[in-house]
Amino acid sequence: MFESLSDKLQGALDGLKGQGKLTDKDVERAAREIRLALLEADVNFKVVKQFVDKVKERAMGAEVLESLTPVQQFVKIVNEELTAIMGSASTKLTFSPRPPTIIMMVGLQGSGKTTACGKLAKFLISEGKSPAMVAGDVYRPAAIDQLKTLGESLNVPVYDEGDKADPVDIAKHGVEWARQKGRDVLIIDTAGRLHIDEKLMDEIHHIRNTVKPHNILLVLDAMTGQDAVNVALQFQEKVQFDGVILTKMDGDARGGAALSVRAVTGKPIKFASSGEKLDNFEYFHPDRVASRILGMGDVLSLIEKAEKTIDQKKARELEQRLRKSTFTFDDFLDQIQQVRKMGSISSLLGMIPGIPSAKLKGLQVDDKAFDKIQAVIQSMTPEERRHPEIINGSRRKRIAAGAGSDIHQVNQLLNQFKQVQKMMKQLGSGRMPKNPFQMFGNPS
C-alpha cells in the first residue's frame, strides 16, 4: 500500500552514489519526500515545516560518511532530528512518598481512557504496586460498569458513586477511600470530553485542583490527525498534563500525532498501548516510533537488535564458510536460532522496511513452521547436516519419522535448502554484507 519511504528516498537521491556530498538540489528532493511522508503520517503541517527546515539546514553540504550511502546518510540525519524531538529515553511515572500516588486520565471521547486505566492497573501490579481505581465518568452510559468489570477481572478495587454524583466529589472521596484501604496507587478515570467544551474542561480543572494528582496522563489515539495539536494545547492549558498514553498502537497508523504533541507541548509520550488484552501496555520507546512515523519499519532498531544478538565471531565464520560455499544444515539451523533469539519471526518481519504492516498483518507468519524446520534438521545426523547430498530415500523416511513429520515436508526443506545454498554461492562470490540481516532488505 505504501511505497516505503526508503524506496522513495532512494528514488529521490538516485545516481548520487559516490558523489561524496549531498548537494542542495538533492537535499531539496529528499526533503520533499520527508515532508510528504510526515504529512501522510499525520504530523501537524506546521510541525512538519519546522522539522523539514531543520533537516535541510543540517543536510545541505553534509559530508557523506564513507560507510553510508547518501540515502542512509540522509535518513540518519532525519532520524537524529526526530529522536531529538521525541526525547531519547522513556520517562517514568512520579510516585508520591505519601501514598496513594494519584494518576488521573484525561482525553477525548473514545480515545481509550477506561481500557487504559485497566491496563495501567495491571502494569502497576506487575511492578509490585497495589492500585485501585475511581469511576469518574458519570456521563457515558455504562462507563462505570465497564471500569468495574475491568477491576473485577484484575482483582483491583473500584470506587464509584453511581452516575448521579459530582465527579469532583467522587474523586475526592475516592482518594480518602484508597488511603483507608491502603492502596498505594489510585487511577482516576474521567469522562471523555472535547477540548473546547468549557464546562467539562472546567470540571477536570477542578478535579485537578481538588485532588492534586501526581501524574496526569493525556490518552491519545494513535490514529489522531492534524487536530491533535489543538487537543493537546487545550488540555495542557487546563490541566497541565505530565505525559501521554498513545493508544491503539496495534493498528497500522503511523502515529505522527505523537510527534506533533511532543513538539508543541514538550510533554513526553510515556506509554504505548496496543491490543485489547490488558497486558499490551508498555513504556514508550521514542526511537522506535520515530522510525514508525517515517514508515521505515523499525529498521534502526532491527539493526541494533541484530548487532546485539548475533555473535560477531559466528557471523564472521559464517561469512568465511559462505565464501567457500560450504553452507551446511548446521549453519542453517544456527541462523534460524539466531534470528529467533531476537523475537518471533512475525514481529521481526514487522520491523523490516518496505513491507507494509497492513499486508503483514494479513500474512500472519506461522512461527510453528520454524519449529518444524528445526525439528527436521535436528533429526538429521551430523554427517547428513554437513553433506545433505547423501540424504537418500530411506534416510528421508528416518528423518521424517524422527521429526514427527512426513516425507513431503522433508523433501520440501531439502529443496529449499538447495536454493538457499545456490543463492549463498552467488552471494559468496561477491562481497558479503557485514551483517547478514542486510539480506532482509536494508536500504543500501
Place this chain on the structure above:
Amino acid sequence: MSHNWSDVFIGVEGRTIPDPVDVEQQKRGGWLAQLRDGLAKSRKALQQQFASVMFDRFDDDLWEKIEEALIYADVGIDTTVSIVEKLEAEADSGAIKDSTGLVTRLREVTAEHFCQDDRRIDVAHTPAVILMVGVNGTGKTTTIGKIAWHLKQLGKEPLLVAGDTFRAAAVEQLSEWGSRVGCEVVKHERGGDPAAVVYDGIAAAEARKADVVIIDTAGRLHTQVNLMKELEKVARVIKKRIPEAPHEVLLTIDATTGQNGLIQARMFKEAVDITGVVLTKMDGTAKGGIALAVSHELDVPIKLIGTGEKLESLQPFDPAEFALELFGESLGRS
C-alpha cells in the same frame, strides 16, 4: 435548522423533527451554532484572504495556502492534489477569473469530490437491517442510539441488537440507549458468539414485526484479521435469514482521525461492503477531512454526521456545508 428527516431515510413518511433548542450546546458554541454564525463570517474571511493574496494573480503562494488548508483538515495528499490541480487548470484556462470565482469554485470542487451516490438510508424493508461497524471508540453504539431515536420519532419501531459481546459493559451501554429511546434490545451474555445474538436479533425482529433492526458490533482495528473475519461471518448470518440484508452497512469514522482512516475504510469495505459512512464527533475542532478522502477514493457516500452525545446530535451530511466549514477557519487564520 431543522431537517426534513423523511428526506434522510428511504421508507418513512414525510415528517420533520425540529432541532430542540439546546441551550447548553449553544453556550458551548456547538457545531450548529458555530455553523450558523460561521457561514457569513467564513465566507467573508475567505474572500478577504484571497483578495489580499492575489488580486488577479494566481501564484504558488495561493495554491500552497489552499493545499495547507486541505492538509490541515486531514484531507490527505492525494485528494488535496486532485482538488488543487482541478482549480489550477480552471485558473489557467481563464474559467476562474477572480477571488470571488475562486472561493466559489474551491467550495464546489471540494463538494464534488465527495461520492455523489444517494446519501439516504434505506429502511424501506420490513425489517430493514442496519449493521454498524468501525474501529474502537469511533461512536458506533452512540450513533445507534441516535439513529434509533430519529426513526422512532418518524414512527418506525427500531430494535437494537447487542452484537458487541466483547468489550466490558458494551451490552449495558447499548441497553441504556435502548431504554432512552424506548425500544427493545436483544442481547446475550458477554463473551458469547456475536453471530448468534445477531441471528436471534433478526428472528426477534421478524417475530415482533419491528421495522428496523440496528446491529451493534465490537470495535475492531482493521488490522485484526480474525475480527474482520468475524464481521464477515456476522454479515453471512444476516443473509441467511434475509438474503438481501443488511440493507445498510454504516462505518463510523471519528472526525479526529488522520490518514489511517482511509486504510480503515478500505479494509472494512473489503470485509463487509459498506454502504455509507457516519462521520462522528464533528462537534469538536477537527474538520473531518478524512471523510472526503474516504468518499472520493473509495466511492462511498458520507450519510450522517454526529455532533454530540445526545440523542438529537445527528445531522444529515451535506457536502456543500462541509466544504464551507472546511475552509472557513483555517484560511481565515494563519
